[in-house]
Every structure is written in structure tokens, then in C-alpha cells.
Amino acid sequence: MKVAIASDHGGMNIREEIKGLLKELNIEFEDFGCECETSVDYPDYAQPVAEKVSQGEFDRGILICGTGIGMSIAANKVKGIRCALVHDMFSAKATREHNDSNVLAMGERVIGPGLAREIAKIWLSTEFEGGRHENRVNKIHQLEK
Numbered sequence: 001m002k003v004a005i006a007s008d009h010g011g012m013n014i015r016e017e018i019k020g021l022l023k024e025l026n027i028e029f030e031d032f033g034c035e036c037e038t039s040v041d042y043p044d045y046a047q048p049v050a051e052k053v054s055q056g057e058f059d060r061g062i063l064i065c066g067t068g069i070g071m072s073i074a075a076n077k078v079k080g081i082r083c084a085l086v087h088d089m090f091s092a093k094a095t096r097e098h099n100d101s102n103v104l105a106m107g108e109r110v111i112g113p114g115l116a117r118e119i120a121k122i123w124l125s126t127e128f129e130g131g132r133h134e135n136r137v138n139k140i141h142q143l144e145k
Helices: 009-024 043-054 069-075 089-099 113-125 132-143
Strands: 002-007 028-031 060-065 083-085 103-107
Touching: 002 009, 002 043, 009 028, 009 060, 009 103, 009 113, 043 060, 043 069, 043 103, 060 069, 060 113, 069 083, 069 103, 083 089, 089 113, 089 132, 103 113
Parallel strands: 002 028, 002 060, 060 103, 083 103
Antiparallel strands: none
16 A cells, blocks of 8 residues: 655644554555645645545545645545545544545544544555445546546
């Protein structure tokens, strides 16, 4: 698995925590920034991650901002992206099993680093169930046409 990861200024601490987790899990990743503590625009970081995942250069993406909301909205504008905003472990599992989400968004001002690690670990290790869910995901693809 290959993961693209990015954050804005509001998600830098959790991004570093998740990068540590990716290293521990021996998951290849590329960090798309940001590298500053001054205010930046989250779409500038969501877009390259979403595009790389959509184009198949990366299997999944992880985005972090203050709430996760802006990142998830921006990422979901890219065709082929199913970005889920997740702040609990149940949703992390469900969005992979049922929605085949390919980008995870989290908010650093909403959850702490320990919970963020657990969410990411579950999300990265959970497979899509397919079956009845496949039809639903296909209907999402139809909305993009």
C-alpha cells in the first residue's frame, strides 16, 4: 500500500503522528506538506493528495486540518475520491467496509494524537466488503458523470 498524506497548519501535529504510524506499519508514504505554522489554505494540500489517489499513483490518502471538514469537502471535489471525515473508530471501520473510502480526513482540534493513530490504523487495515455495498459505491460513481 502507498499513502499520500498532507495537512494544513492546523493538522501538522497529527500528521507527524500518523507518519510515525505509517513507518511502524512499514507503509510507503509521501508527505505533501504543509511545513509552516502560519495560516495556509487547506484546498492547496487536499487537491494534490486527492488527485494522486484518483490517478492511481497512491492507494489511499490521509488529510488533516483543524476540523477535517475543509479537507474532506475539498478532496471530495476530485472525481473518484470518496473522502470520509472520521473522528471515531467505528466510523473508520465502517467507511472502509461499506463505502470503500480512499481518503481519510481528521481534525486535530477535534481528536487527540492517540485516537488519530487508532482511527488511521483501523482505516488502513480494513478491507472493502463489496457485495451489496459495491452497488452503492457504483451509484456514487454515477453521480460524477
